[in-house]
Amino acid sequence: MPRLLILLLFLPLLSWGQESTQMSWLDNRFRVDPTVDQVSFMVKRDKESNSVVLVRPDGTKYYAWRHPDNVSWYEEQGIDIISIENPMPGPWQAVGRVTPKNKIDVLSNLRLDIDDLPSRLYQSETLKFTARLLQNDQLLTSRDFLDRVKLQVEFLEYVENPDELPEKSRPSPIILGEFADDGIGFDEYPGDGVFTIALPVDIQPGKYRARVSSRNGIFLRTFEQQVLIYPPPLTADFIQGRDQVEPHQFVVTPEMGAIVPGSLAAHIEQVDPEGKSTITQGHATGEQEGLKFTIPNIGEPGQYAWSGWLYATDLLNNRELIFGLPTKHFAIQAELQLDRNLEDFRHQQQLKAQAEEDARLAAERAQARSKAMKVIIGGNIVLIVLVVAGGFIWRKWKTKKVIAQALDEVESEGDSAEEEAKSA
Known part of the structure; x- marks a missing residue:
């Protein structure tokens, strides 16, 4: 019996070398190695129980509602996921209703690998964007953990030194999408540790900081990158x-x-x-x-x-x-029939208007022809009058000339007779 107790005491130390450790000891103890920079505890407990209390090696207690900034705590019915940056080395303990039927998974050195965004994006484009969750540089495949990881992509308008600005003056984040390892949409396989999103760049052109973070607080770290958004080409x-x-x-x-x-x-x-x-x-x-x-x-x-x-x-x-x-x-x-009737009516009105216009033009042409005929006839009459008057005047002038010549001849003959009489 003492050997069994010694074996149970040192079992955590022997099992830490694995990528993840599953424990169901009576005292819920587990050890953190000094070389670990980040660790996540996934504690499965009775569904009707409250969140566990996490006890640090020095006795400091962490609660779901009270813990330091280097701790993120996600809780739901029957499970706690606790991630710690730079954890204190040594034995930790989870106090709660963690029975032998349940377990504690210890995931060490988790790393989120994010694709680089293109430095030049276009407004309204949809980008296939991928992130990978790694443990010791290997894809993490724990479905219990992956199903609860929610990654969020947000853009913030670029300003110099935003941390130096008052909080109210800092740019507000614009959420563009969320990753999920669920095999839906652009994600190829569920539960393979690869998160893929169809990222819609529905944002005004300009310069931004792109940020990827854990929406539900499972990870503390965020990833930022500067990008430029151009108008659609x-x-x-x-x-x-x-x-x-x-x-x-x-x-x-x-x-x-x-x-x-x-x-x-x-x-x-x-x-x-x-x-x-x-x-x-x-x-x-x-x-x-x-x-x-x-x-x-x-x-x-x-x-x-x-x-x-x-x-x-x-x-x-x-x-x-x-x-x-x-x-x-x-x-x-x-x-509608009304539309057809209206169209027919409009067509008839157009035909009527065209006929009236044709009649008006014909009347104007007839009037113009009549006026022209009158002018021609009037001109001819004037011409005839002028010809007749000219002839009359010419004849009158001709008659006067003949009479004058006859008178001159008579006078000449009279003068000759007078001279002959005087000579005789």
Whole structure:
């Protein structure tokens, strides 16, 4: 019996060399090695019990509601996860309802490895962003632990020396997304220690500090990086058909010199009023810079929605880009009988107005012709009058001239007779 007690006492020391240690001793003791910089205790207890009390080697007690800044404490029904930075070496103890049916997992030297964000991000792009949880440089695969790790990505507007500013003047964090190792979305496998997020960069252009931290307090450490957000290098337009027959159009226009020619592709989902989806895809070819393709016009009246994804390659650094297109709506109006009657009425009015205009123009032309005829006739009459008057005047002048000549001849003959009489 004494040998058994000695074995139980030294069992923690012998088992510390493993990556994680599971313990279920009666006194709930475990030892922290002096070389450990960070340690996490995952204590499983009775579901109806309160959080444990963690006792340091020097007797100092830590509680879920009271502990120093180098301790983070996450609690839920039946479990406590306690992470400590630079823990005091020596024997620790968890005081609580930790029965032999339950266990204490000691995870040492945990490290969170975060992908570097591209220094140049684009507004509205969606980025596949990955983090890995490592223990002694190996992926941690404890599902009990991983299922409870929640990592948060937040951006803060960049200012110099933010810690020197009053707390109210510091930039407020903008939460863009949360990691999860759940095999959903962009995460490939659940519980493999790899956390992946589809990070939506829905933020105004500018300079920011990107921060990754533990949302539920399991980790104390945060990771920061400076990034620049640029306006989107392309625009996308959905052009609705003008009637129930004409197809819709989708047009993507990149900025000059921003996108690799031929790299554009699009996936568009159209949802009709009955909830049925229609997928349309298109891609550029060769050295084509922009992208344009048609989308079927279902034609049924009602409210429609469309959304999708754009894919491109950044010309500056050859980085693949993904842009999410948020859901937008448009409507197709029903063609009512009243509308058709109104259209017919408008058509008849147009025909009537055209006929009246044609009649007015014909009347004006007839009036112009009549006026021209009057002018011509009047001119001819004046000309005839002038000719007749001229002839009359000429004849009168001619007659006077003949008479004058005759008188001159008579007078001349009279003078000759008188002279002959005088001579005789």
